[in-house]
Amino acid sequence: MSKFNNWKAIGTVLGETDINEYHFSLKNYKAKKGDIVTTASRLPSTDGTVIPVTVWGKISSIERFNAFFPAEAAQELTNEDIDIRDTILPTTKDELRCKVIILGYTEDGKEKISKLLPLNYPVMPAAIVKYPSSKDVEELFISDLDSSHPISIGNLLARKDVEIKIDGDNLISRHISVWGMSGSGKTVFVRRILTELLNLKYPSFVLDIHGDYLGFVQKQKKYFPDNKVKLFYPNLSVRAEDKEIVYTLIDKLGNTLTDPQRDFLNSLLEKIKYEGGSLLQYIKLLNVKAREFASSGSTSFKNVKPASMFVVARSLRIVSKKLENMEQTNARHRRKMSHLKFEELPDSATEPEKIISKGQMSILYLRGYENLPASAIVSIVLENLFRHRQEASEEIAPFFTVIEEAHNFIPSRSENKDDIPSVDTIRKVISEGRKFGTGVMIISQRPSRVDETIASQCNSQVVFRIVNQRDQRATTRDSETLSNDDAKQLPNLANGQGIISGQIVNYSLPVQIKFDEKLINDDIGNENFIDTVENWDDKESVKLRKKFAKDFADINEIDSRRAN
Amino acid sequence: MTLKVDIKDKIKQNSSMFVNFIKNAITASPKVQNNFLEVTTKVAETALKIIKDADLIVDLNYKGKEFWSINRCKTSCFIDGGVDRTSIISSAPLSIRAGSYIVKPDATSKREFFEESMVFLGDLYDPKNELYDFVDDDFEEDQMLNKKKDGARIIFEAATIVKHILLNKKFDYCFLHGPLEATVMPFTVAGFPTFTKFAVENMFPFISKNSSVEARHFINAYLEALNYIKKSKFPIYGIVETSNSAPYIKNLLFNYKIKGTISDKDYNSVIKTIKKYKITDSHILEIILSSGQALKPLEVKKQLAGFTVTSGSAWEEKMDSFPKVFIGYIKTSDNQAPVRIESLNYPKHLIKDYEYILGTSRLLPNYGFPVGLNVVDKFAKIPNWMSKTSRKYYATHLLRQAIKNKDQNTVSLAVKILSKKSRSWKNRPIGGISK
Numbered sequence: 001m002s003k004f005n006n007w008k009a010i011g012t013v014l015g016e017t018d019i020n021e022y023h024f025s026l027k028n029y030k031a032k033k034g035d036i037v038t039t040a041s042r043l044p045s046t047d048g049t050v051i052p053v054t055v056w057g058k059i060s061s062i063e064r065f066n067a068f069f070p071a072e073a074a075q076e077l078t079n080e081d082i083d084i085r086d087t088i089l090p091t092t093k094d095e096l097r098c099k100v101i102i103l104g105y106t107e108d109g110k111e112k113i114s115k116l117l118p119l120n121y122p123v124m125p126a127a128i129v130k131y132p133s134s135k136d137v138e139e140l141f142i143s144d145l146d147s148s149h150p151i152s153i154g155n156l157l158a159r160k161d162v163e164i165k166i167d168g169d170n171l172i173s174r175h176i177s178v179w180g181m182s183g184s185g186k187t188v189f190v191r192r193i194l195t196e197l198l199n200l201k202y203p204s205f206v207l208d209i210h211g212d213y214l215g216f217v218q219k220q221k222k223y224f225p226d227n228k229v230k231l232f233y234p235n236l237s238v239r240a241e242d243k244e245i246v247y248t249l250i251d252k253l254g255n256t257l258t259d260p261q262r263d264f265l266n267s268l269l270e271k272i273k274y275e276g277g278s279l280l281q282y283i284k285l286l287n288v289k290a291r292e293f294a295s296s297g298s299t300s301f302k303n304v305k306p307a308s309m310f311v312v313a314r315s316l317r318i319v320s321k322k323l324e325n326m327e328q329t330n331a332r333h334r335r336k337m338s339h340l341k342f343e344e345l346p347d348s349a350t351e352p353e354k355i356i357s358k359g360q361m362s363i364l365y366l367r368g369y370e371n372l373p374a375s376a377i378v379s380i381v382l383e384n385l386f387r388h389r390q391e392a393s394e395e396i397a398p399f400f401t402v403i404e405e406a407h408n409f410i411p412s413r414s415e416n417k418d419d420i421p422s423v424d425t426i427r428k429v430i431s432e433g434r435k436f437g438t439g440v441m442i443i444s445q446r447p448s449r450v451d452e453t454i455a456s457q458c459n460s461q462v463v464f465r466i467v468n469q470r471d472q473r474a475t476t477r478d479s480e481t482l483s484n485d486d487a488k489q490l491p492n493l494a495n496g497q498g499i500i501s502g503q504i505v506n507y508s509l510p511v512q513i514k515f516d517e518k519l520i521n522d523d524i525g526n527e528n529f530i531d532t533v534e535n536w537d538d539k540e541s542v543k544l545r546k547k548f549a550k551d552f553a554d555i556n557e558i559d560s561r562r563a564n
Numbered sequence: 565m566t567l568k569v570d571i572k573d574k575i576k577q578n579s580s581m582f583v584n585f586i587k588n589a590i591t592a593s594p595k596v597q598n599n600f601l602e603v604t605t606k607v608a609e610t611a612l613k614i615i616k617d618a619d620l621i622v623d624l625n626y627k628g629k630e631f632w633s634i635n636r637c638k639t640s641c642f643i644d645g646g647v648d649r650t651s652i653i654s655s656a657p658l659s660i661r662a663g664s665y666i667v668k669p670d671a672t673s674k675r676e677f678f679e680e681s682m683v684f685l686g687d688l689y690d691p692k693n694e695l696y697d698f699v700d701d702d703f704e705e706d707q708m709l710n711k712k713k714d715g716a717r718i719i720f721e722a723a724t725i726v727k728h729i730l731l732n733k734k735f736d737y738c739f740l741h742g743p744l745e746a747t748v749m750p751f752t753v754a755g756f757p758t759f760t761k762f763a764v765e766n767m768f769p770f771i772s773k774n775s776s777v778e779a780r781h782f783i784n785a786y787l788e789a790l791n792y793i794k795k796s797k798f799p800i801y802g803i804v805e806t807s808n809s810a811p812y813i814k815n816l817l818f819n820y821k822i823k824g825t826i827s828d829k830d831y832n833s834v835i836k837t838i839k840k841y842k843i844t845d846s847h848i849l850e851i852i853l854s855s856g857q858a859l860k861p862l863e864v865k866k867q868l869a870g871f872t873v874t875s876g877s878a879w880e881e882k883m884d885s886f887p888k889v890f891i892g893y894i895k896t897s898d899n900q901a902p903v904r905i906e907s908l909n910y911p912k913h914l915i916k917d918y919e920y921i922l923g924t925s926r927l928l929p930n931y932g933f934p935v936g937l938n939v940v941d942k943f944a945k946i947p948n949w950m951s952k953t954s955r956k957y958y959a960t961h962l963l964r965q966a967i968k969n970k971d972q973n974t975v976s977l978a979v980k981i982l983s984k985k986s987r988s989w990k991n992r993p994i995g996g997i998s999k
Contacts, residue, residue: 067942068939068942068943070927070928070931070935070938070939072928072929072930072931073927073928073935075929076628076926076927076928076929077927079628080627080628080629080926081628081629082628082629082632083632085636085669085670085675086632086633086635086636086669086670087632087636087669087927087935088640088667088669088924088927088935088936089927089935089939090665090667090676090678090939091675091676092675092676093678
């Protein structure tokens, strides 16, 4: 007996149908966009018989129109301030026409709903459209997902009682992109995923720019007692093979150099070997050496005058100053959260197991760092971790990397930042990651500014509210399963509502992400700046400065008085 | 002089006049083309003088918000018929219906009803009386088919009004899309089939069950229906968008001729001119009337005998007994020609009724036509998909019945009906015969 008979009839299939979509006329208020609906059909089977099936589909759009209401009547109603209910105009002849994207079919007569199969024969016109029970929809999703590690992320947007799970195995191996405006729900989703990965003891490495994930550190003991949540601050350790990255960093962060000056910098990097250690120390060392060569009028560098060497030395000093400033800024932010235990990032080349370990989440707190140094840090760390996975010894377990503000680390070619160090690294990790268990999640509020090749290699996508049209186009460009109808919905999504698509769910589904409120970082304010100003009181040092400033102003005033 | 200049200006702004001018430019002689503007101006001036003399112009009042707050308690019924566009050689027009849109804005429960008021399944025309009218001439064949369709639509619309009266509906107004009394002359042709007994009994129960076959002819049945409609307790109006003739102006001139205010010679001359220049009521009144103005109704005899088809025919006398129609005009908007208002009785509350028509038309400002009729027109119209489907069903049913009969001639007849044109029939593929 088909379950179909027990579901409520909500409409009738219209006109022409095909194997991908159909339209149906909907009863008022009986379904919403994004709802899952079914229709009974018959298909020719492989053995030549005709079998009864249930075709499952998702409502991708709903049009509502009143064909009996002439547009020009609206003009008169507005101009004359007439209430339509006072007139003879019809108000009750609304028609609802839904477009359904076919997800697949299940064979009837089975006790459990089987996995969806691709439809190869059109749906019957004039067939009844039914509204399956939430229990059956959930059963279909679970059976279709066929996952050994399902991860719960929330519920179907149109139905609160239908839980949506994604395939954990595909998530951690096939890469995922998360797009959405600021405040649309990206972090909520990432927290959900990280929570589930912690429960699975799967290692993760999070590049946290704003401190959005520090809640995990704060509440680790309470909610994840069996896991480790490590919080690191960057310590740039460099090795001889990182020469290119160091060169780029100096070239981009320092003064603009001429070709001979660049040649000198290159030769300097060749000459001054540095076997591991802090990048800052290395740059300081380079600065000292450059000065020495310039002062001594060294002739070991062909065609480079001492003046050019001084320019490079000055540039190195600027770079080291900038790096110091960034380190200090990061340290100031860390000091604000003194109750959290920050550790210096271990050397990823020699101690990768301190970063990646079973059951551990490692958060690299990058606040205060400019894009380029942050990119260099990420590039060096990821390169090393990936190498450890690549090598036969497999010194570290498979892990999952979360890259926040991805447009800073993997900018689009149109941004002209192709030489940013992390681009090549992440491209390599993404293209080969599937083999080595180094899945990546890239997150950005500006998908159009993210490298197209990397974005298109993400087999799954979660898209939250996006208003910018370039970004909307970028989401459909990079996805094989996100339709134009889905893209149209993007500007209207509320906080925490997203469209999930790709290999982690098989088809695109509008979802309300479960909000793990308990994991919010208590130290990050609620952005209520008006209240902050209301309660504002200057620090003692500021008060004193203001007082002295007044005294000095008085002196100046007296001084500038004319005689008499 | 001022009047002339004013009318000339109006002519220049007048769209339907311009259309007529273009038509004349194509079909009329150079002299007619040349004089069109001058002649129309002169006719309009003269008509305006007579209209003013007869005190026929009334100014209607319409203030949107106020109007609808007063009239929200009125129950109105709008009626229109729809016929499909496909054609099959058969006496039974397929897919025909008449719909009603009934609305009472301030109703406490349901404010509006869409009703398929007249749905008739079965043979509308009598198969025993020239069921399949095969004629050699395709043109005549089409003409007859179109007449049957028109006849069916007209009778359905009349039957819908009759039904509402029979059911004792409490309408404040009832409006029909089109003339309340259609010209019956086209249905006087020899060979036009009668309706079935069943159809007539269903549509017009007041027609005697034992009536003759002749009584079931379109003209007789329609006359009975109109006489019944004339006795209705609620006002019923037929609304016509554009007038292709000049019944109002001609009757006005005729009345003045009878009174002796216009000489026979002048009357005949101006009627000849109107025909020659194809001047219609719409053209003249569009430039005479301003938006919100109406013309009081004149009693007009619609069924005019004397044409070749009716002259000497048995229907000539019958046509004389059709009720006269009261025709008035309302100019509902600046952009459109006045709409023609037809009723079988002189309106008891002329100004209020006409103001109601104006008010409902103002909700369709560009079209200038009662919006309720626009609504019911969409409702009653038979869309292409429905026409196609009904034709398919009809074809399947007909062939199945014919094949079940096992008579070769019946099958051939069915195929012939579905072939529509006799040429298609002649060129049909015939198995086993090589030419």
